Amino acid sequence: MQLTSRKGRFGGDEVRVVDAMIDLVYPPVPFPSNRIFNAMGEMKIREMVAHHHALLLKTKVGKLFPANEEALKMVIDKSADFFAEALGGGEIFTAVHGEPHLRMRHFKVPIDEQDREIWLAMYKKTLKMMNFPKAHLEEFWNWIEPLSIRMINRRTTMEAIRRYHWHEVKQDLITKEGN
Amino acid sequence: MQLTSRKGRFGGDEVRVVDAMIDLVYPPVPFPSNRIFNAMGEMKIREMVAHHHALLLKTKVGKLFPANEEALKMVIDKSADFFAEALGGGEIFTAVHGEPHLRMRHFKVPIDEQDREIWLAMYKKTLKMMNFPKAHLEEFWNWIEPLSIRMINRRTTMEAIRRYHWHEVKQDLITKEGN
Numbered sequence: 001m002q003l004t005s006r007k008g009r010f011g012g013d014e015v016r017v018v019d020a021m022i023d024l025v026y027p028p029v030p031f032p033s034n035r036i037f038n039a040m041g042e043m044k045i046r047e048m049v050a051h052h053h054a055l056l057l058k059t060k061v062g063k064l065f066p067a068n069e070e071a072l073k074m075v076i077d078k079s080a081d082f083f084a085e086a087l088g089g090g091e092i093f094t095a096v097h098g099e100p101h102l103r104m105r106h107f108k109v110p111i112d113e114q115d116r117e118i119w120l121a122m123y124k125k126t127l128k129m130m131n132f133p134k135a136h137l138e139e140f141w142n143w144i145e146p147l148s149i150r151m152i153n154r155r156t157t158m159e160a161i162r163r164y165h166w167h168e169v170k171q172d173l174i175t176k177e178g179n
Numbered sequence: 180m181q182l183t184s185r186k187g188r189f190g191g192d193e194v195r196v197v198d199a200m201i202d203l204v205y206p207p208v209p210f211p212s213n214r215i216f217n218a219m220g221e222m223k224i225r226e227m228v229a230h231h232h233a234l235l236l237k238t239k240v241g242k243l244f245p246a247n248e249e250a251l252k253m254v255i256d257k258s259a260d261f262f263a264e265a266l267g268g269g270e271i272f273t274a275v276h277g278e279p280h281l282r283m284r285h286f287k288v289p290i291d292e293q294d295r296e297i298w299l300a301m302y303k304k305t306l307k308m309m310n311f312p313k314a315h316l317e318e319f320w321n322w323i324e325p326l327s328i329r330m331i332n333r334r335t336t337m338e339a340i341r342r343y344h345w346h347e348v349k350q351d352l353i354t355k356e357g358n
Contacts, residue, residue: 011213011267015318021205021329029197034190088190107335110289139194150200155332156286 024161027146032139034088039133042084042092048130049080055122064109086143103150110154113161120148120164127173137173138166203340206325211318213267218312221263221271227309228259234301243288265322282329289333292340299327299343306352316352317345 009016037045053076056062066072081093082100093100123144127137145164152161188195216224232255235241245251260272261279272279302323306316324343331340 010210010265010273011216011269014212016210016212018208018210020207022201023203023205026200026202028199031189031195031197033193033195037190086189090190094189104337110333153334154289158283 023155024149024152026150027163029146029150030139030142032087032136032143036133036136036140037084037088039136040087042089044130045084045087045089046080048126048132049083050076051130052122052126053079055125056119059118059122061115061118061122064111064115087140102147103153106151107153111151112154112156113152113159114156115154116148116152117162119151120145124169124173134174138170141166141169141173202334203328203331205329206342208325208329209318209321211266211315211322215312215315215319216263216267218315219266221268223309224263224266224268225259227305227311228262229255230309231301231305232258234304235298238297238301240294240297240301243290243294266319281326282332285330286332290330291333291335292331292338293335294333295327295331296341298330299324303348303352313353317349320345320348320352 040048053065057065065075078093078097081096082102085091085093086100127140132140145166149161219227232244236244244254257272257276260275261281264270264272265279306319311319324345328340
């Protein structure tokens with residue numbers, strides 16, 4: 001029976017159309033308000049980005065960054081510029097680097113689903129270790145979680161992209177201070 | 180004016196949601212009938228696949244194939260098995276290798292938009308050089324053109340995938356014999 005049905009699937013008497021397919025839908029990205037910048041200030045944001053990169057460099061994502069120290073510093077500074085602007089600091093990034101076009105800027109580096117998971121996990125670790133203003137954690141997380149999906153440009157599985165919704169990570173992120 | 184509007188784009192007073200996005204829609208794939216196998220037979224199909232691979236190996240796509248001669252032969256035989264079955268020869272592939280799952284099987288190798296263009300161009304060259312039955316060229320092309328898009332798993336551009344519809348390539352494919 002199975003043999004017969006298989007035979008029918010390929011090379012039957014007529015053309016057989018396999019439906020169109022969507023690989024993945026990049027979810028909406030809620031960009032934060034200026035509340036985070038107002039609460040943290042530029043220096044603290046830059047420290048956060050630097051800390052995140054220090055963690056990333058210890059993972060397999062680290063190989064995606066320049067080995068040259070000066071080039072690496074430029075990449076981290078640029079990322080800090082972006083975060084400072086996106087969180088409400090004014091044109092810190094765009095005045096120097098132009099339009100962000102984050103997905104486009106990352107095309108030169110292959111970023112797969114696992115790289116994105118690591119990037120996000122290291123942010124979670126960063127947020128736990130620093131004194132990120134608790135009142136704004138949800139707004140920040142709801143931004144970087146879907147944002148990180150946009151950077152994926154190398155698919156290695158048919159599985160849907162794993163989401164890490166706020167309600168799933170909340171407990172872990174705010175537990176330490178019991179708030 | 181522009182500065183003001185840019186300032187408003189990032190880190191304004193409220194959260195700003197950027198819409199969901201679809202990267203690409205994999206178009207429908209019309210799998211061929213058994214007419215091509217009936218016209219060509221298995222040996223001719225295997226020759227076609229071997230010729231296509233010989234051309235591919237001379238391009239930058241060649242680096243995606245095993246360097247080891249025996250391993251390379253296995254890959255080409257497997258591809259020939261698939262084409263022979265898909266074109267109507269019965270369970271030549273599935274009996275030995277199981278379900279095709281073409282996209283999944285290609286995940287281990289990064290295949291970008293340009294790799295797919297080369298793969299398709301080398302098929303066009305193969306079809307021109309061999310004596311592919313003219314009456315079935317359209318059915319064959321309409322299959323491999325969208326099929327090749329499914330193998331893309333590395334994106335390097337925001338541009339839509341370039342289509343090569345039959346009406347665009349027809350002239351070039353059938354000119355030689357003036358038919």
